[in-house]
Amino acid sequence: MRALCVVGTGLIGGSLLRAARAAGRECWGVAASDGTASAARADGFDVNTDLDAALRRAAEADALVLVAVPLPAVEGVLKRVDAVAPTVRMTDAVSVKVAVADAVATFAPRARYVGGHPMAGTAESGWAAGDGELFRGAAWVVIADDGADLDVWKDVAELAWACGSRVVPAAADEHDLAVARISHLPHLLAAVLATVGAGEPDDDLALALSASSFADGTRVAGTRPELTLAMCEGNRPALLAAVDEALGRLGVMRGALASTGGLKATVESGYLARQRWASTREPLALEVSLDGPDALAELRELGRRGDVVGGWK
Amino acid sequence: MRALCVVGTGLIGGSLLRAARAAGRECWGVAASDGTASAARADGFDVNTDLDAALRRAAEADALVLVAVPLPAVEGVLKRVDAVAPTVRMTDAVSVKVAVADAVATFAPRARYVGGHPMAGTAESGWAAGDGELFRGAAWVVIADDGADLDVWKDVAELAWACGSRVVPAAADEHDLAVARISHLPHLLAAVLATVGAGEPDDDLALALSASSFADGTRVAGTRPELTLAMCEGNRPALLAAVDEALGRLGVMRGALASTGGLKATVESGYLARQRWASTREPLALEVSLDGPDALAELRELGRRGDVVGGWK
Structure with missing residues (x-):
């Protein structure tokens, strides 16, 4: 089982460390603050604030680096990757995929990067809100754009399975849409519905009837x-x-209603x-071939059919 | 307790007969077909298909007539009311209120009509789907337009309470809005959201990620x-x-997103x-005065505050 280096220890990164450890993986993390790092260490996790050291360790161990920071913080992390671990295996958990792929191409172009999006979350945030079961049953998108490193693609899929998720392959732009x-x-x-339904501040009739x-x-x-x-804005x-x-x-519906x-047409x-x-x-979990020249195109096609990856030959 | 004549024995009318009988009221109904009337009689209810006879009985007993037919069938019922029980106490359970008030003014102008809308339903329809508990906890709008007969207004409110509903007064036009x-x-x-989310018929990726x-x-x-x-069309x-x-x-949101x-602004x-x-x-149930010249205006104001009527002095 490949070791895991998680950059960012908020809700998603913290949950990933818990899930990875529960699955028996060697893992370590990088927190944004001393306070968070201390809290994570108090919970028994190998977390500190030294990003460069964590990335060097990932390069030495041939580990998978998972970037779990908010989108605005991605660029800074990628610059350190390029400086100290330029060809490391890398994925991420950011909720948009084209913007991250563009940033990787610009700031860490040598990294063996395959984008990911574990589609789970709660209304909470921060290390303390983390939950090793957060990803169980969730869709975990693994980006299958042309040129993706299939070796790293398998790493990300195996991590998703270890966390109890379903593996959904997709192109980055199709994911974002x-x-x-x-x-x-x-x-x-x-x-918008809430605002229209609530109406004027001095009239609660509609809300009372809802x-x-x-x-x-x-x-x-x-x-x-x-x-x-x-x-949404990202x-x-x-x-x-x-x-x-x-x-x-x-607008078409409005026109039909008025005329x-x-x-x-709208309702049907x-x-x-x-x-x-x-x-x-209830998606089908299919075994795929990752050997042929069309492997990535076939993965994307599987995702469009609504199926998930269950394994490979 | 005032007797009740229910015209229409579908989901709403059939549930009303069950609830009224459970509350100990004398009640009878008019079904649109012999089959429904037989089914209702087999369940022990006083139901047949003779509208005129039921309305005459209501006039003789000074009962409340409740019209529980679909909107397109209202006109025909009102014409019979005007013909055989022109000044009867009357309410309805149609889900729009201005159109019914207009129809009453045209076709049964002498009826002592106060509109109503018990806001309950299921995906089922017909006598067999009826449920005496359908209205429990639901809002029951009782129309309080100027000129409404307060005596009949009390009849409708008492029926709503007997069925376990909350009494919400409102103007007919404000109800419809x-x-x-x-x-x-x-x-x-x-x-619209379902259609946009589903996207093209040959691409289930978005649905799979939902x-x-x-x-x-x-x-x-x-x-x-x-x-x-x-x-909706009504x-x-x-x-x-x-x-x-x-x-x-x-549109404003789209402009802000694009610029x-x-x-x-939208999200907050x-x-x-x-x-x-x-x-x-958790609306407040308030005791109201129905004696003063502004009683109906005060009822409408109570509904706008999101409160409900709990009784009267």
């Missing part, structure tokens, strides 16, 4: 605003495309889409 | 389309206003609105 549609857009529509359709449709509007903003180009599609469909009064399309969603809840 | 915002708009946004934000935001898109259509003018407000807010990238507004929603979950 997908999460815009199914994660970021829901947060924005929930915010039942489960409104409660469910606005649930994620209750997420702490800074978390929603960081997630995926701006893809999110803009998703918002434009939603606006276009709402003929008919909502059939939504119903069929929800049926399709239900049919994706 | 409120349900457009908190019930009909959520269904349309869920449909988690609770998408599942919750699209739940009501899984409602049977004919139910959603009947509900409230067209008010729904158009709610859709336009949502479109306006989404500065900032989503703070949604967060505050969801907090306001949470604060309305």
Whole structure:
């Protein structure tokens, strides 16, 4: 089992260290502050604040480096990678993938990098909120763009399995568009629905009459605003495309409602889409071949079919 | 306890008969078909298909007539009311209130009508789906427009309490706008979100990556389309206003995302609105005075504050 060096020990990095240790892996981490490092050491983890030393140790041990810092902090980490461990095996847990791939190409171009996105989280943050079970049952996207190092791809997939996740291969740009549609857009529509539903500050009639359709449709509007903003604003180009599609469909619906009064097209399309969603809840875990020249294209195709990787020949 | 004549024995009418009988009331019903009437009689209820006879009996007993038929069938019932029981006490359970009030003014102008909307339902329909507990804990809107007969208003409120509901007074037009915002708009946004999230038919990646934000935001898109259509299309003018407000807010958000990238205004507004929603979950039940000249205005004001009627002096 490959050793793991986790850079960043917040909710995601801290949970990864716990999950990796529980799976029997050698692992160490780099915290942003002495306080966090002390808290992690008090919990028995090998964590300090010396990034260069942790990266050198990763290079010597041929370990996998996992970057689990917020997007704005990625550039600084990559510059240290290029300086002290330039060809290290590397992945990340940032929730957008094109921006990180671009940063790697610019600041750590020799790193053996394969992007990742374990799709799990809570409303909490920080080392203390970490949970070794956080990733169990979650989708863990492993980026399969052309040119990806298949050796490192396997490292990331094996780590995801060790954490109890499902391995979903995808292209970086397709990942960003997908999460815009199914994660970021829901947060924005929930915010707008909550605002429209609440109406004027001195009139609570509508809220008093609201039942489960409104409660469910606005649930994620209750997420702490800074978390929603960081997630959505970091995926701006893809999110803009998703918002434009939603606006276009709402505009067509508005026109139909105003002219003929008919909502059939909108409602039936939504119903069929929800049926399709239900049919994706039990993905097939398939064994793949990672040897041929089309291995990465086949991985991406598997992800588009809604299947997951169960192993390889 | 005032006797109850329920016209229409589908999910709502059938549940009302069960709840009224459980509360010890004399009650009888009118079914649209012999089959339904037989089924209701087999369950021990006094139900047949003779509308005129049921209405005459209501006039003789000074009973409350509750119209629980779909909106397109209301006109026909009102014409019979005007013909055989023109000044009867009357309410209804239709989910829009301005259209029914207009129909009453046209077709049964002498009826002592006070509109109502018990806000409960399931995905089922028909007599067999009825449930005497359907209305327990639900909001039951009782219309308090100027000119309403306060005697009948009390009849409707007492029936709502007998069924376990909360009594929420409102103006008919404010009711229609409120349900457009908190019930009909959520269904349309869920449909659009489901469609955008599902994307192209040959690409399930986004659906495969979806988690609770998408599942919750699209739940009501899984409602049977004919139910959603009947509900939304019946409230067209008010729904158009709610859709336009949502479109306006989404458009402003789209502009901010494209220019500065900032989503703070949208997300913080949604967060505050969801907090306001949470604060309305335990309404105050207040005792009101129904004697003064402003009694109806005060009832409407109570509903706007998010409170409910707990009794009267």
